[in-house]
Amino acid sequence: MLTERPGERLPDRCDAVRQDGPPGLHALAAGTDRDHGAVTVGLAPPWSPDVVEEHVDRVKMLKRQVLGRAGFALLRKPVLMA
Structure with a gap:
């Protein structure tokens, strides 16, 4: 996810985590959904800090x-x- 930076596939990944993922990742998926815009922008740049x-x-x-x-x-x- 971080090497390819596919921001457009983020909602699908979060849904998959909610369905089949471990319970500890459900909160991460919910937080990612709440701040979807910032996470998508964070995945967009090709450079790294x-x-x-x-x-x-x-x-x-x-x-x-x-x-x-x-x-x-x-x-x-x-x-x-x-």
Whole structure:
């Protein structure tokens, strides 16, 4: 659903969840129906915000380093990933 982004098939998927899906997903289907417009628009763009989130996380980590609030575990991770 998220890789193909078929917003037009969303109502059919929600109906299928209500009929055959596990009870825990019924609330998700109901919430999706309530906010159908926003969910459809969210599925529409071909781009992903992952790259932006990476930059935001990197800037936050640098800020913690500069302010001296980064613990050893946080400072160790970039060294090991390099």
